[in-house]
Amino acid sequence: MSPNRGPVLPYSVVVGVTPWSGGWVAVSAKMAGSTFAPENPRVYSTFLEIVNEKPSFSVIVVNAPIGYLDTETVVARTCDREARLLVGRRGSTVHNAPNRAILAGEAAWNEVGLDAASATFLPQYQEVAAEMSPFRQRVIFEGHPELSFFQLRTDTPLSRSKQIEAGRDERRDALEEKIPGIERVLDAPPEGVPVKHLFDASALLWTARRVFGHAARRIPVDGEWDSEGLRMEIVY
Numbered sequence: 596m597s598p599n600r601g602p603v604l605p606y607s608v609v610v611g612v613t614p615w616s617g618g619w620v621a622v623s624a625k626m627a628g629s630t631f632a633p634e635n636p637r638v639y640s641t642f643l644e645i646v647n648e649k650p651s652f653s654v655i656v657v658n659a660p661i662g663y664l665d666t667e668t669v670v671a672r673t674c675d676r677e678a679r680l681l682v683g684r685r686g687s688t689v690h691n692a693p694n695r696a697i698l699a700g701e702a703a704w705n706e707v708g709l710d711a712a713s714a715t716f717l718p719q720y721q722e723v724a725a726e727m728s729p730f731r732q733r734v735i736f737e738g739h740p741e742l743s744f745f746q747l748r749t750d751t752p753l754s755r756s757k758q759i760e761a762g763r764d765e766r767r768d769a770l771e772e773k774i775p776g777i778e779r780v781l782d783a784p785p786e787g788v789p790v791k792h793l794f795d796a797s798a799l800l801w802t803a804r805r806v807f808g809h810a811a812r813r814i815p816v817d818g819e820w821d822s823e824g825l826r827m828e829i830v831y
Contacts, residue, residue: 604650606630609807611799612645613658613740614719615792621645622780622796623652624804631804633776636793638785642722646735656738656803658795659716659723660692662820662827669694669708674737674829677814682741682752689739693717695822698724729824736806742831743798746805746812747773757791766794774801802831 610623619639625632639645645655664672671679671691679686690713696702697709698721704714713720727735744753747769755762770777777797784790805811811830819827 607653607807608634608650609654609656609800609803610645610652611656611658611738611743611796611801611803612639612642613792613795613799614716615788617787619645619719620785620788620792620796622793622800624800626653626804626807631774633774633780633797633800635783636780636785636788636796638788642719642726646726646731652734654803654807655735656743656799656806656830657723657735658738658740658799659720661723661727661732661735661737662823662825663692663695663698663724664827665696665822666694667696667707669697672827673815673819674827678739678742678829681814682745684754685741685752688741693720727823727825729826732826736803736811736830737828738799738802738831739829740795740798742814742829743802744769746831747798747801757794763790763794766798770794770797770801806830 606625606627608623608625610621612619612621617638619642620636621639622636623634669691675689675691678689690710693709693713697704697707753765755765757763757766767781780797781793784793802811813828813830821827
């Protein structure tokens with residue numbers, strides 16, 4: 596007799612996830628054949644809750660580094676450098692990942708070159724790192740909203756900041772053109788969550804769909820691994 600593995604669902608669920616001051620913002624969608632149905636956005640307190648969600652996510656694309664360098668100071672991984680080149684004038688939004696010394700609490704972020712924006716999310720980066728292993732990279736992938744929008748806009752970088760209305764309109768237009776029903780996500784932010792995080796998580800959801808369908812691109816093309824055997828790459 597085969598073990599009871601529970602019911603087999605007629606669909607898969609993929610998700611885009613981004614950190615914010617209150618934890619994690621997630622936008623997921625059910626996938627069945629050609630159907631791609633976004634669900635209401637959710638907030639999670641920890642990344643572990645996302646990893647342990649039931650039913651399990653088939654693909655998680657997260658706006659956080661996966662794979663870290665062992666350098667003495669913070670320097671760009673290849674994927675960081677290539678991402679900046681792709682998005683052009685928006686390259687300043689792609690920050691260098693911390694090095695492993697900062698991640699482990701063995702070095703002060705402001706003494707080895709980590710920028711303040713990345714330092715703000717260091718606790719969330721540590722959460723992701725605590726759950727990662729080479730095996731889990733079959734489900735959990737590093738993404739970046741700027742690269743997701745780059746692909747959504749047919750290899751065209753965004754031109755405006757999401758801090759201004761024109762930039763928010765630019766992102767909304769790109770999402771609504773490619774993801775039917777996404778307006779329900781953008782118009783229903785969880786309490787306290789700025790809509791800019793919904794733009795980011797929704798764009799990462801699009802990348803999660805592409806990963807699930809084996810259509811996503813990876814940078815760098817030639818794989819690089821860190822000292823713990825994790826691929827240092829960004830998908831889009």
